[in-house]
Amino acid sequence: MIILINGSEKERYPRLISSMYRLRAKIFQERLGWDVTVKNGFEIDQFDDINPLYLIAVDPTGTHVRGTVRLLPTTGPNMLRDVFPMLLPKSEIIESATIWECSRFAVDPSIETPMEGHFVSEATGELMAAVIEVGLLAGLTEVMGVFDARFIRILRAAGTPPLLVSKPQKIGVCMTSVGLFEVSEQSLANIQKACGLNGSVLEAASSQRYFAA
């Protein structure tokens, strides 16, 4: 199940948000060796201050955080533009009304075991399906991200092979590329099929709160 939290409403979900920051510290600093700032066990960057939309995968009780990803529009400040512009060939930018950026994709490694008969864990599949679901409701065409090789494999396995628009380059200890994946009913169906998901993964209260649906 995926809970949506608008950055401006972080204070209303202190437990989920701190678990998310802790999980990000564990993944990006400890596992991937990225040059991220961790304070008091929380990984927080400047984009957390500008009200992104957080997608948080939780267990069925809705309390334990299994994974997270965050979304930002490409018309405003975003990671590719402000932190990784060197990944794109000079003077190329990705800035579109219908493309958002996903960043800080992290899944708790202790539960990251693939489900029976599938390639990815439930949390990974749910997060990717949720990105597409939100994208469809928001009228997007694509979601862009700075992906490492491991994540590109996961996307392929999940039935949404990304379109890579940059040459792979090294960031920290990972080879990284800029990729786009499609937001469509078809790509949602592919992910649902590859990950064994039935119907919407969005928490009913989140859908009600943010989409009046």
Add this chain to the structure above:
Amino acid sequence: MNIKRLNSDKAEDKLSDLIERVDKVRENDELHSLVKESKEKYGVRNISFAGFNLGTLTLIEPVSVWTYKPEWIDHYRRKNYLDVDPVVKTVPTSILPVDWSQFDRRDQNVKAFFSEAYDAGVGNHGLSIPVRGRNGEFSIFSLTFDESEHDWQEYKRLYMRDFQVLAVFFHQSMLRAHKVTAPEFELTERELQVLYWAACGKTSDETGMILGISKRGIRYHTSNILTKLNAVNIAHAVGKAVYFNLINPPK
């Protein structure tokens, strides 16, 4: 409204036609006529567009165009509804389009606001799309709709993408019409380093030590920075540099 009919006409043509026109806008008056035209083409009750935070560090009077009745705009201004309107309060912090039915209407002022808006013919359903710009400026593109709840849901599903695109094109046209262009600051690598360390709380002496530059050298770079950023002191310059994304200091 017959959604099926809307469904069968060519949504693509409608959008590309409008975008072509919006893209040519050079004056604010043209924006006025284009919101009217967009309203007709999409068969909605009203469309409004407002731009905020244009090119200065202070919130200046928003630029706005709309198809509402002039009486409603007068009423809105007289009652100072900019302070009550939940669209203005919540949409800028969201990246998702906001359906007006999501607003908490338990507050008496908000409740009164929406009931007066309805009486003034604003529309039954409403949707606001936030646009974040490159340099801290932002816009809100809103549209209203009068048909049934079912048709409204269907309509949003069909046209959300069109409205996202239109919103950004209106945003860019507004910047052009008001000659708001991203200021070009040509700072040297050294000047950016000096600003960065100032933003990290270092004194000019400490910055000098970190960068291996003399006190005089730091003074020289600082005075150039102030001139280039039109700032009165280094704190002011740091504020502007962060605002315009010239530096990304750690939190």
